[in-house]
Amino acid sequence: MAVDFATVLIFLAVASAFVAVALLLGRFLRPKVAEPDKGSIYECGERPIGTARFNFNPRFYVIALVFIIFEVEVALTFPVAVAFNHWLGGGRGTLAAVEIVLFLLVLVAGLAYVWAKGDLDWIREVRSDGEENR
Amino acid sequence: MRQIADWIILNLFGVADAGSWPYSWLVYLGMMVFAAVLAITFVAIFAGPVTWVERRVAGRIMSRLGPNRVGPQGFLQWLADGLKNLLKEDLIPDAADRPLFRLAPHLVWMGMFGAFVVLPFGAHLVAADLNVGLLYILAITSLVVLGLLMAGWASNSKWALYGGIRSTAQLVSYEIPTAFSLMVIVILAGTLSTQEIVRAQGGWPWDWFVFRNPFTFLAFFLLMTSSLAEGNRVPFDLPEAESELVAGYNIEYSGMRFLFFLFAEWANLWIMAAIGTFCFLGGWQIPGVSPDAIDALLARSHGWSWSWVGLQALSFAIFAIKASWLVFVVIQIRWTLPRLRVDQLMIACWKYLVPMTLVCILGVLAMALLIPQGGVLDYLIRGLMMVVGGALVALFLWRARVNYMLARDSYRKMEGRELWFPPYRLV
Numbered sequence: 203m204a205v206d207f208a209t210v211l212i213f214l215a216v217a218s219a220f221v222a223v224a225l226l227l228g229r230f231l232r233p234k235v236a237e238p239d240k241g242s243i244y245e246c247g248e249r250p251i252g253t254a255r256f257n258f259n260p261r262f263y264v265i266a267l268v269f270i271i272f273e274v275e276v277a278l279t280f281p282v283a284v285a286f287n288h289w290l291g292g293g294r295g296t297l298a299a300v301e302i303v304l305f306l307l308v309l310v311a312g313l314a315y316v317w318a319k320g321d322l323d324w325i326r327e328v329r330s331d332g333e334e335n336r
Numbered sequence: 337m338r339q340i341a342d343w344i345i346l347n348l349f350g351v352a353d354a355g356s357w358p359y360s361w362l363v364y365l366g367m368m369v370f371a372a373v374l375a376i377t378f379v380a381i382f383a384g385p386v387t388w389v390e391r392r393v394a395g396r397i398m399s400r401l402g403p404n405r406v407g408p409q410g411f412l413q414w415l416a417d418g419l420k421n422l423l424k425e426d427l428i429p430d431a432a433d434r435p436l437f438r439l440a441p442h443l444v445w446m447g448m449f450g451a452f453v454v455l456p457f458g459a460h461l462v463a464a465d466l467n468v469g470l471l472y473i474l475a476i477t478s479l480v481v482l483g484l485l486m487a488g489w490a491s492n493s494k495w496a497l498y499g500g501i502r503s504t505a506q507l508v509s510y511e512i513p514t515a516f517s518l519m520v521i522v523i524l525a526g527t528l529s530t531q532e533i534v535r536a537q538g539g540w541p542w543d544w545f546v547f548r549n550p551f552t553f554l555a556f557f558l559l560m561t562s563s564l565a566e567g568n569r570v571p572f573d574l575p576e577a578e579s580e581l582v583a584g585y586n587i588e589y590s591g592m593r594f595l596f597f598l599f600a601e602w603a604n605l606w607i608m609a610a611i612g613t614f615c616f617l618g619g620w621q622i623p624g625v626s627p628d629a630i631d632a633l634l635a636r637s638h639g640w641s642w643s644w645v646g647l648q649a650l651s652f653a654i655f656a657i658k659a660s661w662l663v664f665v666v667i668q669i670r671w672t673l674p675r676l677r678v679d680q681l682m683i684a685c686w687k688y689l690v691p692m693t694l695v696c697i698l699g700v701l702a703m704a705l706l707i708p709q710g711g712v713l714d715y716l717i718r719g720l721m722m723v724v725g726g727a728l729v730a731l732f733l734w735r736a737r738v739n740y741m742l743a744r745d746s747y748r749k750m751e752g753r754e755l756w757f758p759p760y761r762l763v
Contacts (some may be wrong), residue, residue: 287526324679
């Protein structure tokens with residue numbers, strides 16, 4: 203087992219080293235001509251206006267929150283899904299299936315809530331008073 | 337790989353019990369580094385030529401030539417592109433966060449390359465057969481998301497930030513349907529190990545998971561759709577939508593650093609096709625040869641066994657043909673479909689793909705409970721699904737024929753003779 207997971211470490215190290223070596227090799231080959239305009243940000247050829255670290259559309263964070271809930275659920279359901287086949291062989295398949303379905307139903311309830319709340323819609327209606335429609 | 341290392345210890349050093357030998361870790365370490373270098377070579381010689389294939393297919397679909405100057409039929413174009421990027425000046429914007437800017441390509445590469453650890457290329461050709469294989473793939477590829485977000489934020493450019501955030505939202509959203517459609521396989525196979533999943537299937541099409549029942553058949557298409565989005569492929573290539581975001585997260589990168597993002601994306605094409613192949617299309621299984629027989633061949637052979645080498649090569653060829661076919665389909669999809677809008681992208685994921693994959697899981701559970709494996713009814717359903725699959729291929733061929741008939745005269749002029757199909761070639 204230790205050997206298997208050591209392989210993962212070696213692979214990640216080799217991947218990172220490959221990038222580093224290629225960049226190092228290029229350092230000796232490529233030109234380096236200093237020019238102040240080369241260090242500026244690309245903004246369609248104009249001088250950049252302000253910084254890029256501004257407030258961002260919060261809808262992305264709602265998606266991130268929904269994702270985390272689902273991903274935790276996925277991580278917890280995978281081991282149960284593995285066990286299902288063994289339980290099926292032992293004649294307790296129905297019990298395992300009911301467990302998985304109950305677990306997934308909680309997830310579906312969450313999805314239904316987010317769906318009904320309108321957080322899955324990217325484009326929201328805006329009421330005449332300027333408030334977002336919920 | 338572990339079995340091969342044990343074989344080396346047995347035959348080269350004459351040690352029967354690798355566990356008690358004090359130097360066996362050296363052999364294992366050597367094999368790990370060898371496997372990693374081999375995999376990186378594979379990535380390089382896959383990602384390079386496949387760019388040429390893609391550009392030629394694009395040219396063919398758009399009625400233009402595509403690259404045809406460097407080397408025979410432009411085949412060496414990818415080498416020229418790589419060399420050009422190596423010699424190009426490396427620019428880092430003054431306003432950028434330099435350490436994060438430099439770190440991002442490393443993370444993207446590690447996340448992509450980490451998946452190669454568990455991809456089963458052949459009967460014994462896997463770097464490490466982790467017992468959590470499928471979950472490991474889902475976990476390690478999340479590093480790519482981190483890398484893209486880091487690249488977008490560290491650039492301190494508005495385009496890059498938009499691209500980075502968009503790709504994060506897209507990649508994390510589509511991870512859910514990917515994971516759920518893979519769960520269908522886990523329920524059927526009862527294991528997360530990639531090699532065990534391949535072994536749970538068989539060499540013949542009716543033993544493949546894709547034809548097992550209607551729900552796995554649907555899950556295969558759902559998996560391929562969501563992995564298109566995971567790999568930033570059209571119709572889900574919003575992160576780098578040239579026409580709206582200029583280039584997305586990698587806009588401030590140049591030269592070699594820029595190339596590594598694209599490199600990872602091309603390699604991702606193989607990972608996506610490989611996952612589809614080993615989970616649904618029987619992987620490396622050779623029709624008529626049981627995997628246990630290949631195992632026995634390695635365990636029994638003191639010395640060189642040509643039949644073992646032959647079977648390894650054959651299993652690798654079978655896997656490579658299936659995966660390359662999927663890669664080719666994905667390339668054709670890229671040049672056929674238009675790009676989605678952001679809201680359509682999110683709706684497609686959360687309101688269609690996620691509920692459909694949930695239905696697939698419930699369906700597979702019900703089928704496993706109601707229909708006994710290996711019974712008459714089971715094989716009847718498998719046969720039926722194969723008919724449906726065959727009908728889809730027939731429809732594809734028929735559409736090609738219709739297209740040929742529409743422009744028959746120009747094809748005749750082009751080729752100088754009567755054909756059955758539009759000429760289907762790259763050169």
